[in-house]
Amino acid sequence: MRVTQALIPTLREVPAEADTISHQLLLRAGMLRRVAAGVYTLLPLGYRVVQKIERIVREEMNRAGGVEMLLPIIQPAELWYESGRWNVYGPELFRLKDRHDRDFCLGPTHEEVITDLVRQEVKSYRQLPLLLYQIQNKYRDERRPRFGLLRGREFIMKDLYSFDRDEEGLEISYRKMYEAYTRIFTRCGLTFRAVEADSGAIGGSDTHEFMVLADTGEAEIVYCTGCDYAADVEKAPCRAETKDACEEMLDTELVATPGARTVREVAEYLNVTPERIIKTLLYEADGELVAVLVRGDRNVNEIKVKNFLGVNQIEIALENGSEEKYGLPLGYVGPVGLKEKGVVKILADGEVRYLRNAVAGANRMGFHYRNVNPDRDFVVDNYGDFRVAEEGDSCPCCHQPLKMRRGIEVGQIFKLGTKYSKALGATVLDEQGNEIPIVMGCYGIGITRTMAAAVEQGHDEDGIIWPVDIAPFEVVIMAVNQRDSLQTEIAEKIYEDLRNAGIDVIYDDRTERPGVKFKDADLIGYPIRLVVGNRAVTDNLLEIKLRSTGEIIYKEKDEAVSYLREVLNRLRKDNNLT
């Protein structure tokens, strides 16, 4: 491709609409333009990246036994009534009516449509297992689209659905997908982790999220330095530390702590460490008031609390200005005598049990207690794991210390079980002629999100640094002076040679000054830049520069093609799988 024939509108300045790095750089590199909130046009270079990611995904899905198909984006409401999700999905579902006033939606996902197909066409266990997938636009009417491609309302996604006769079959399909995903993100040149995740509302037993590690990620994950363990912090189980358990219990003492509400303020005021404070948080759990106790230096994991209680919703009950509602002073709440204040249940993190002579709120404005001891001064309904995992906690598998990183979720694999097959009546006959529900799994990859994640992970102050296999082009070639026919003749020749050699090359043939073309090349992030300058004319030498390292090598014209092949292979080497 020649730059003069393409549409690559790079921007010198950062558009005001973009706050996120990937969003800014994709706009500036001329790959992306906004059409509406959360809706974007992919320009030629951006679409090439998408196509390259899709190609890798296709190859790996096919390798794992997947078969591609195309499903409708417009889906009839009837299917969603059947699965029960028309009412459950809520306002995130893009709904529309046709001219006959019939209800439809734009598919946010395709369980209904694919299960409908399979129930009609698959009758025998002998037709299983079946791995069907599609890559296409999906729609979610996000309350707040943001971060450019990372959270849009229209996005490209790969979804594969597995259909097996039993749990064992599902386990095999699930493992195949786990491996395929690992290969895909490795081939995309990304640094990622597969983490155990909360299965959430979708149900099902096992689920892993594939996280691209990037400081700007929305999700926090912990991973082990000693083994393969990694998990979403929301999911990661915590072990209770048991130090201090043998100290002698002292008499409880009421102390004035005027103005000290936060753990830090109290710790400073009373000159104790935060670990010696019992932090008491009040939640409304489906309307009931529940207290959760954790050590002062810990945070409550609301998801664990919610799962433990088995409630639909929990919400922090005390906020600035809402104190009167329960007659409890914000910042001075404590477990002692709390049940008399209308609290139905007291949960405590396991670590709290081992605290001795701790500090806790006295449920009186301006007062705390010293020397509070669990089970002597107050009763806990349930001890459990209610805190958020932290860096340095010990690994639940091998007890090595955990580390923490932020990540961007680019894929997730789920064991669905029989939820949809039962709801929609997708069954097969087994050897005995019994009708059994098909056991399903679903496996998604956000294609456009992966593209954005790659930019979040690979960039510097000059622009994007694409991994070779998903870069819009592998090589950019340019003449320093496009008006110098000696240079352009060489450039044209090399351009031709590289194309004939099957190297993915773009020729920046604009008559811009070299600085402009250099800046654009850095911004767009082609992995290799090949420059034809005076040394090419006088000494037969071409300049080859690597975007990722800045390394510059000069090579004879005749060696250029084979050398570039070598460099491309080297850049790819770290993630070469076969």
Added chain:
RNA sequence: CGGGGUGUAGCGCAGUUUGGUAGCGCGCUUGGUUUGGGACCAAGAGGUCGGGAGUUCAAAUCUCCCCACCCCGACCA
């Protein structure tokens, strides 16, 4: 959905407080000089000032309504 903010040329912004001929930088067009890290000189083009209603002799500027977009939160696979 709650809170906050912004809409002025393709992009980034000033002008709004105090109403009086719509500006700057970049980009774009033409001519010339340039050509190894976003060149220089000269001449140009480009605006319903987000939309509507109102106040006024006069509205980018004041009032009311609406819309779009962004940020924080809540929500979510």
